[in-house]
Amino acid sequence: MNNLYPIHDSLVSRQEKEKLLSQQGMVFWFTGLSGSGKSTIATAFQRTLYEQGYFAEVLDGDNIRTGLNNNLSFSEADRAENIRRIAEVAKLFCQNGIITICSFISPTIAMREQARTIIGPGDFVEVFVDTPLEICEQRDVKGLYARARRGEIKGFTGIDSPFEAPINPEIHINTTTVGVKEAVGNLMAKVRSTGYEVRGMGYEVRGMGYEMHSEELTEDEENIASDFYAPYNKKSVQNLIVWQKAMQITSRLLKMVEEIKEFGLRDQIIRSSVSIASNISEGYNRGSNKEFIRYLFIAKGSASELHTQLLFVKELYTFNDLDAILNDLSVLLQQLGKLIQYRKSHGF
Ligand code: ADP
Secondary structure (H helix, E strand, O other): OOOOOOHHHOOOOHHHHHHHHOOOOEEEEEEOOOOOOHHHHHHHHHHHHHHOOOOEEEEEHHHHHOOOOOOOOOOHHHHHHHHHHHHHHHHHHHHOOOEEEEEOOOOOHHHHHHHHHHHOHHHEEEEEEEOOHHHHHHHOOOOHHHHHHOOOOOOOEOOOEOOOOOOOOOEEEEOOOOOHHHHHHHHHHHHHOOOOOOOOOHHHHOOOHHHHOOOOOOHHHHHHHHHOOOOHHHOOHHHOHHHHHHHHHHHHHHHHHOOOOOHHHHHHHHHHHHHHHHHHHHHHHHOOHHHHHHHHHHHHHHHHHHHHHHHHHHHHOOOOOHHHHHHHHHHHHHHHHHHHHHHHHOOO
C-alpha cells in the first residue's frame, strides 16, 4: 500500500482511548512535605477510582527512584531531572487516557511549573497536601525528620531546604481539618466533572472485574437484598429500594418530557426510564438468582442509557429538576451495581 496518510491518522487517538476507558486522562500532581499525607491520600484515591471502575496509576518515589531514575542523586540538578522525567512519564500515561496520580514533594514552584508545562496545563491538576511542618515532624512516619535534625540527612525539605507552598493550587487539602475520606471525595468530584461520571457499559460486556468491587452494602441495601428470600408476605418488588427509586425517577421524568420537542429523544427517554423498573420487576419475579442478576444488568444498561440521554437534554433545555434527577440516577446506578455484586457473591 502506498503511504498516503500521515501515521497519526491511523494511530488510535487519545479521544478514542478515553472513550474506550470511559474516562478522561488527567494528572493529579500531589505536592507537600514529607509525611504530609501524599501517599496515604494518593493510595486511597486510586483505590476509590478502581472500585468505581476508573483506571488510575500512582507514580511515587518508590516506583520511580528505584527504576527509571535510579541513576539520579538529590543534587539540585538531579532533582530537576527527576521531576522532568516523572512529568514526561505522567504525560505519556495521561495521553493514553489514564488518571495519573503523582506523589512527590516537588518543593519548588519552578519544578511544579515545569511539570505543568510538560504535561500541559489543561491536564495538570495541582494538589497541595497541606500539613504544617510540626505535625509532619510529630508523625515522622519514616523517621526521616529525626535523622535530618541530627544532621544525618542534608538538604531535607522543611528542615534545611525550603518548601514553597503552591500559590493557587487547583485542589487544596488541609489535612488538619480534612480527613482522608473527605479529601478523596474532593478529588473524585474533579474526576466526575469531566462528564464521565457514569461508567461505560462496555466494561461489563468484556466481563471484567468492575462489578466485583468489594464496597460494602449499606444496612438498607443489605435488608433489601436479603428481602428477596424473606417470608412470603414481605416478598414484594415494591420493597426494593432500586425499584422504588426507578419508579420515582420515571414519574418525575414523565412530567418533564412533555416539554421536549425532539420526539425521538422523548421516546427514548420514556423507553429507557420505563425499562429500568420493569426489568427489575421482571427479574425479581423470575425467582432465580441468576435470572435476577441478568435482568438487573439490563436495568442498569437502561439506566446508563437514560443518563446519557438526560445529559443530552441538559445541553438543550434548562429544567430545574434535571440535576436532581441525574443525581438520583447516579445513585440508582450505584445501587444496582451493588445489588448485582451482592447477588453474585451470595449465589442463593
Ligand atoms: P507522604 O507521602 O506525604 O510522605 P505519608 O502518606 O507517607 O506522607 O504519611 C502521612 C501520615 O499521616 C500517615 O501515617 C497518615 O496515616 C497520617 N495522616 C493523619 N491524618 C491524615 C490526613 N488527614 N490525611 C493524610 N494522612 C494523614
